[in-house]
Amino acid sequence: MKVSDCLILAAGNGRRMQPLSAGGPKPLAPVCGTPLLEHIILAAREAGVSNFHVVVGYRGDLIREYFGQRRLDGVSFDWIENPDYHQENGISALTARARLHEPFLLLMADHLFQPSTAWALLQEPISEGEVILAVDRKIDSVFDLDDATKVRREGGKVVDIGKEIPAYDALDTGMFLCTPALFDALESASRNGDGSLSGGMRELASGRRLRAFDIGEGRWVDVDTPVALTYAERLLECEWQFDLVKGEKTYAA
């Protein structure tokens, strides 16, 4: 089954990124001269998705305006407004519920990744009611471990997830292959007072419906601070898909 839909959460105002995006929305902070969100969209497009459902909130007008002018071949946008963007990110994901009825790729607007990682995740067969989380077992090589969301796996399933869990063996990369069952889990978690995406994932994990997908040697970075942004620029410049963006910049009308 080909997955062609991608949900991107781009509504928050990135308080910790304020030093690098003051006044503007974090997803438009330039990384090597290209907005963070554009890097993510181009990488996802390279992995095979084409319909982008983007949840915006803080300065969503600027994000829509940017991509309105920036024509990207092979990309269609469905903009979803979340007026409650100051709340947790699970609430943002829930605003897309009515738009997604088939499996979809879920991405964060501030997690850079390699297209090959998303492509590999999209090749995974997914069962009804299941969500697959791309995880990184290279714990020592991740940038800013303290801030990373940790996961504990058992037999290929995620059994615990959170920033403060006592035992873990991998990290949440912010990339998911989801069925619409995600939304039920988010609603259930929200009813229990946890509006975060991790809260929804814990709901799924408790029913053993959250599977782990090991990204192997793939690299990713959560661009959450000015230092992380500098690190991301080094990764893009030295190792990644930068030619992808460069080509787009050079040749797109």
Added chain:
Amino acid sequence: MKTQCRDYMHEPLVRSLGRLPADPPQVLTVLTWNVERGTKFEAIAEALAGPLRADLYALQEVDRYTRRSGDQDLPEKIARKLGVDYAFGTEFEELAQRGGFDLPLHGQVILSRLPIRRARILRFQYQPHNWGGWWKPRLACLQPRRGGRMALVAEIEWDGATVVFYDAHLESQASDHDRARQMGEVLHDLWPRYAPGTPIIIAGDFNTKEEHESAAVRLLRAAAFDDVLERAGGDLHTSPKSRRRLDWIFVRDLAAHGALIHPLSISDHYPITAKITPAHHAESVTDGAWAGQGRSEGGRNES
């Protein structure tokens, strides 16, 4: 002043020559102009002192002690003519332009009728074009240079507040994407330094030669900056040769009115001027306020 004694690549030269106004103006006139090395110095200075009179000037491609410009200190001469303070930042040392004792330099100048509290050079880390390779013969026609593109940054005191003024010159011998990377460095520079709400002006020659809107300009719009010519219609080119809009003034947390492109044939770029007020004054200033100056909103001054 002997430039050899200074770290001219890293520190701007800042001189106070002006007679500062007793009462700060309520409206600032801001100008940007690439003066093509300043070889037509007399005409440039006359224009800046007369029809292009402004409170803040961002000039690009200004020579200092180069043979081609008559071995003169043009920033100093222009500032004296205008009676203003100035900061000069070196973009390049021109390796084939030595005419006398002083180093031949080329760069950007900010001239101000308001106090310049601080100035610095933001040398771009990303320099996509090598102007000064060792293999390049030191011939004037090949323009061998040492240095790199940069933005000159000045913090200006205006009525008890600080206005941050970036005078940027992006690389001409590069792609749209390369210039966006340099503009990204401007944004990375300003965000951690200046609190939200700080009035910021980014002006200069962005060398935006593209038919479509350039990536550098899109980045500025995405960062909530407004083009002072946003509401102007028609042909907005600032380069008579390429007929492209190469030059820009963007503002944030300020309001712009009555921006104009002046089609003067003194340089290979046209200057742009704009009236600037604090953002909260925007509603109290109408475009009609500028009608008395004989200029029309968004039009071209044919003088």
